[in-house]
Amino acid sequence: MKSTHKFGMNNETKEKIKKRYDQILTRGERFWPDSIFKDAVMALAIFLVLVLLASFVGVPVEPKADPSDTSYIPRPEWYFLFLFKFLALYGQIPLLGKIEWLATVIIPTIAILLLVVMPFIDHKSERHYSKRVLPISIMGILVVSMVTLTLMSDVPTGPTLVGALQTIGGLVIPSLAYILLLFVFKNMSNKTMIWTAGITAALMIGFCGAVLALYQAPPSTTETVATTVVEQIQAGQQLYSVNCVECHGDDGKTTTIKGVKGLEGKQIFAINSKDVLNTLDDPALEGVIAYGRPDAGMNPFGKAYNAQGLSKSEMGYIVVFMRYMWDDRFEKPTLKPLYPPLAAGEIPSYEAQIKPIVDRYCVSCHRPQKVNRSYLMDTYDHILKSGDDAPNVTAGDMNSILMQLIQGQRAVVSGDGIDAMPPNGKLPADVVDVFKRWVAAGMPNTAADAKALPTAVPTAKP
Amino acid sequence: MHSIGMWQKLRTAYTTVYQWLDERLGLGEMYTNLLDRPEPLGNWWNTLGSASLFLFILQAATGIFLTVYYTPSPDHAYDSINYIMTGVAFGWLVRGIHHWGATLMVLVVFIHMLRVFVTASYKYPRELTWLVGVGLLLLTLGMGFTGYLLPWNQKAYWATTVATQIAGSMPFVGDFILKALRGGPDLSALTLQRFFAAHIWILPAVLIALIGIHLYLIIKHGESHFPTKED
Numbered sequence: 001m002k003s004t005h006k007f008g009m010n011n012e013t014k015e016k017i018k019k020r021y022d023q024i025l026t027r028g029e030r031f032w033p034d035s036i037f038k039d040a041v042m043a044l045a046i047f048l049v050l051v052l053l054a055s056f057v058g059v060p061v062e063p064k065a066d067p068s069d070t071s072y073i074p075r076p077e078w079y080f081l082f083l084f085k086f087l088a089l090y091g092q093i094p095l096l097g098k099i100e101w102l103a104t105v106i107i108p109t110i111a112i113l114l115l116v117v118m119p120f121i122d123h124k125s126e127r128h129y130s131k132r133v134l135p136i137s138i139m140g141i142l143v144v145s146m147v148t149l150t151l152m153s154d155v156p157t158g159p160t161l162v163g164a165l166q167t168i169g170g171l172v173i174p175s176l177a178y179i180l181l182l183f184v185f186k187n188m189s190n191k192t193m194i195w196t197a198g199i200t201a202a203l204m205i206g207f208c209g210a211v212l213a214l215y216q217a218p219p220s221t222t223e224t225v226a227t228t229v230v231e232q233i234q235a236g237q238q239l240y241s242v243n244c245v246e247c248h249g250d251d252g253k254t255t256t257i258k259g260v261k262g263l264e265g266k267q268i269f270a271i272n273s274k275d276v277l278n279t280l281d282d283p284a285l286e287g288v289i290a291y292g293r294p295d296a297g298m299n300p301f302g303k304a305y306n307a308q309g310l311s312k313s314e315m316g317y318i319v320v321f322m323r324y325m326w327d328d329r330f331e332k333p334t335l336k337p338l339y340p341p342l343a344a345g346e347i348p349s350y351e352a353q354i355k356p357i358v359d360r361y362c363v364s365c366h367r368p369q370k371v372n373r374s375y376l377m378d379t380y381d382h383i384l385k386s387g388d389d390a391p392n393v394t395a396g397d398m399n400s401i402l403m404q405l406i407q408g409q410r411a412v413v414s415g416d417g418i419d420a421m422p423p424n425g426k427l428p429a430d431v432v433d434v435f436k437r438w439v440a441a442g443m444p445n446t447a448a449d450a451k452a453l454p455t456a457v458p459t460a461k462p
Numbered sequence: 463m464h465s466i467g468m469w470q471k472l473r474t475a476y477t478t479v480y481q482w483l484d485e486r487l488g489l490g491e492m493y494t495n496l497l498d499r500p501e502p503l504g505n506w507w508n509t510l511g512s513a514s515l516f517l518f519i520l521q522a523a524t525g526i527f528l529t530v531y532y533t534p535s536p537d538h539a540y541d542s543i544n545y546i547m548t549g550v551a552f553g554w555l556v557r558g559i560h561h562w563g564a565t566l567m568v569l570v571v572f573i574h575m576l577r578v579f580v581t582a583s584y585k586y587p588r589e590l591t592w593l594v595g596v597g598l599l600l601l602t603l604g605m606g607f608t609g610y611l612l613p614w615n616q617k618a619y620w621a622t623t624v625a626t627q628i629a630g631s632m633p634f635v636g637d638f639i640l641k642a643l644r645g646g647p648d649l650s651a652l653t654l655q656r657f658f659a660a661h662i663w664i665l666p667a668v669l670i671a672l673i674g675i676h677l678y679l680i681i682k683h684g685e686s687h688f689p690t691k692e693d
Contacts, residue, residue, distance in 0.1 A: 029502075039513070042509035057562075059547070139576070
């Protein structure tokens with residue numbers, strides 16, 4: 001009996017396939033234990049690979065999502081990168097490239113539809129590779145495309161040599177190959193098709209290799225991410241020192257702002273008080289930092305209002321810092337000391353001791369564009385040489401302007417006077433002692449410089 | 463003498479329990495129908511399907527552990543994952559496996575598809591198995607897409623912004639799809655909640671159903687053999 005279907009094969013062929021399969025089975029294996037054994041080995045191998053990846057590579061840390069940070073360069077998941085790249089290359093095609101939805105919608109839809117209808121287009125019973133050279137060649141080029149596009153996804157597209165190489169290798173060559181295979185070599189021998197596909201793949205890989213070799217990635221500027229509480233407190237403290245100390249003081253106690261342009265004498269809440277910490281939860285505190293309190297004089301620090309502002313993660317670190325340092329409901333973990341402790345008679349250096357101290361207490365005001373009589377304290381040279389009253393500090397001079405001010409005295413400079421520094425509180429005694437030792441010993445820059453100096457005459461009580 | 467008596471008692475006990483269970487569950491039939499099946503000679507390429515299944519089970523198991531601590535809200539998602547990584551015992555391992563498992567699953571499912579394509583195993587009588595398989599591949603990508611947003615970090619947020627924008631470029635229905643995916647014109651708490659629901663309920667439910675059909679069809683038709691010149 002012979003009957004043909006709309007699509008598919010006639011019953012005779014079906015019988016033949018079934019018969020052949022039964023024959024194959026007689027020379028086959030058992031699902032249990034033969035196949036299952038291999039499956040189990042594979043599963044175990046996968047599990048081990050995953051455990052190794054989780055242990056030794058880990059999950060890369062990223063800063064918190066920040067909708068206001070529009071400078072972030074978005075990248076999709078790695079398995080969509082090839083589509084992303086294809087879209088970028090496609091966009092360069094004149095005229096057609098302007099119709100975005102052709103590439104974003106029509107082409108992926110066609111690809112999925114092709115997969116769906118594959119068994120119905122390719123309904124002949126032939127299965128051996130030699131009888132399916134055309135589809136295998138096309139799929140091969142497609143896979144090479146996906147891999148090379150993924151590899152090149154980081155390289156910007158544009159009217160440069162690298163851009164041109166990408167367009168040729170990623171778009172022109174495979175398109176030409178598809179046209180050749182589907183329309184020109186349609187009835188050619190297997191050899192022609194295999195050679196075409198092979199040369200195409202080799203060219204694509206070659207172009208991709210050239211692109212990767214020629215392209216120099218710019219140094220990445222990744223935001224550091226703090227994960228543990230201690231890391232977050234330290235990150236928060238650093239950010240607080242630069243951005244907040246100016247008005248709120250290093251301990252958050254300040255209630256009257258001093259020495260800040262436009263805010264002189266302004267009355268503010270002590271942000272280390274229970275009034276603030278107990279009544280505002282974390283999102284509220286982050287909100288105050290992000291949006292500011294214009295009537296109270298607080299500037300917004302969120303990126304939506306301040307391009308140089310803080311990221312969502314960074315504002316989070318500041319809040320963590322405030323909680324663990326000032327909120328008595330939080331238990332403060334042991335933190336690294338501000339500067340490496342000094343032995344009796346040991347000479348401090350700028351690098352090891354003075355820099356972290358200055359960063360904590362001084363830099364918030366003594367950086368560019370602040371009220372500071374042009375005295376910048378962000379580098380070693382600036383500390384020694386900058387300022388309207390330069391030099392503010394001189395090796396061995398225990399009565400320099402800086403030394404007077406940090407010891408709570410008013411200094412007289414060219415007829416004018418400067419009040420004690422920092423304006424909103426006194427430096428701890430140990431910090432003043434470090435300064436004294438450093439100035440007395442000759443203000444060494446690096447730790448090696450300090451070591452090279454003869455042990456100083458103790459200038460302060462140990 | 464004493465030990466032999468013990469041994470025999472154990473054997474009788476085992477036989478009694480096995481027979482009781484066999485009469486009710488049909489263990490013997492299960493063995494002959496499911497396990498003791500003849501198959502064509504296979505090689506390591508044949509393990510990719512079961513490897514995909516294994517990865518799915520692993521993703522489900524680690525995913526369930528993660529939901530114990532994960533909070534799908536923009537205020538807490540990031541911190542809850544940070545807590546899983548630093549505060550929960552072996553949380554880093556569970557999340558690490560889930561993270562890399564997702565990547566590996568996309569790869570393995572894709573290579574499985576390529577293998578079936580190259581050996582033309584999608585042909586009669588396995589067309590439906592292939593169709594269901596295409597569905598499984600798309601669902602796996604969907605799982606990756608929805609899961610990617612959940613950590614609510616910069617990469618996740620902006621990747622999803624771009625991907626939903628691409629969906630929004632569709633003519634006529636683009637705007638509707640964009641809003642349906644995001645739950646509004648912009649990425650928000652609603653988007654996260656939506657992706658979370660899709661990631662842990664909707665897509666897995668469909669996946670499990672399709673995996674069931676896929677497995678039934680494989681048992682029904684048997685694994686295909688590697689083609690020779692005769693095929």
